[in-house]
Amino acid sequence: MNNPISTTKIDPYNGDAGQVQPLYQKVEEHIKNQINTGELTPGDLILSEPRLSKQLDVSIGTVKKALDNLVWQGLLYRHQGKGTFVSRIDFNNSLFRFFSYADEKGHDVRIRKFTTERWLGKGPKKICQLLKVENDTELVYLERIGHINHQPTFIENSWWVASMVPDLEKEETHIPDLFYALIVDHYQIPIIRAEETLTAEACDESTAEKLNVKKDSPIVVLNRSTFTIADKIVEVRTTKGRADQFSYKREIR
């Protein structure tokens, strides 16, 4: 028990407001903080339940409840016999988080992505604002076109802060199917979360050409900001897909 981290006793009273907070919420925040600061990154094994119980001086049942909640929230996952891990997020397949590709027979969908543009330079003001960087910051731009059954179905544009992902613009840097895995593993940038906004629009001319549809056809548009630790944005992305190829199904209650 000489571990300096040991017995970091959590007291249920908040310093400022005198407000009481359940112990299990304190435990949740403890874990969340470790994730947000990068002390824990996606894929990491966290401390076992008995250890957390001792370290934070709460009962194991309370730790279980806290971890249960975080699992419900999708932040952690458990593996019986192995331990509890920080969720690794599959951010790829963008639109497919919202839409299931309309293959009714449940066949495997073959998605192929082709990188069609790739360069280093300055980006438009709007993008810089979204990335929260100065207007003259060097950025990496990528355009990728997604094919489903040999038919161009969606276009991804993404902007990165060049200093964080050196050489990403170069041909030699292979962009794998699991794009974010490259970012996490090669560039050591943990991807924590993303914010996405979905809308529908009429198709502009250049996109219409690339997607092989008429101008003004309906397209679904997904805007994404991708975050690393400390709420820093590392990527801004727009995905435009043929509306006739996507539908989103959900059950309420």
Add this chain to the structure above:
Amino acid sequence: MNNPISTTKIDPYNGDAGQVQPLYQKVEEHIKNQINTGELTPGDLILSEPRLSKQLDVSIGTVKKALDNLVWQGLLYRHQGKGTFVSRIDFNNSLFRFFSYADEKGHDVRIRKFTTERWLGKGPKKICQLLKVENDTELVYLERIGHINHQPTFIENSWWVASMVPDLEKEETHIPDLFYALIVDHYQIPIIRAEETLTAEACDESTAEKLNVKKDSPIVVLNRSTFTIADKIVEVRTTKGRADQFSYKREIR
């Protein structure tokens, strides 16, 4: 303890497969069944935790875990000091379950719905199929147009099985803002759940006129089937909204 329902002991072994199932899942199913059969309907107070614990012969902690899960799933809600209740679902505002109206200042959005069509008769084959009734079944058709800031923004078409909602087509039957409350309270039809599919389309001519947009403008389309107990469908509805007025935001992990 002479209550015949008492000590309905749940055993953790499934009859057919010899498969073991956690006790708390059995408790969850017990509650879910009561909802699906109509024994419990939305708004009902369920048995207290100690009662369930005794009746099903499991510990109170196990009951708590089961109810916790159902609360996470949105099927129940708790009220400290009062009890645990079956969720009452607000199915109204259709598209707004997906999209927040794009008022960036966070102002209250004034939505007004006007009933523009209302009659009793046969419906198209496709609708009958969706409702799972014979083709010549009497249906009630309703069309309502939603205005936001005095601008027509979305159109709802809904089809009901007439025998279940007598007089719904008549002028005298007032359609309140909380439409489903009428169904639940007046017609005594519990609304259990709904399945929705979202897509984007190009606007057809008649809808374009009503929404005051150009033909082929992008619109978001929400198809819904509404279920009562025993998986019976009571309503089929389509909502079409101006895409420029809707956007869907979400955070991932």
Add this chain to the structure above:
DNA sequence: GAGTGGTCTAGACCACAGC
């Protein structure tokens, strides 16, 4: 076999609602 999470128990004390 040691360590992990998964399930389950049998209580305790508290805060809140309603009579």
Add this chain to the structure above:
DNA sequence: CTGTGGTCTAGACCACTCA
């Protein structure tokens, strides 16, 4: 005051993983 859910404890035993 009683009954409710909310929190928390301190164990037990099991199934799974890995060395």
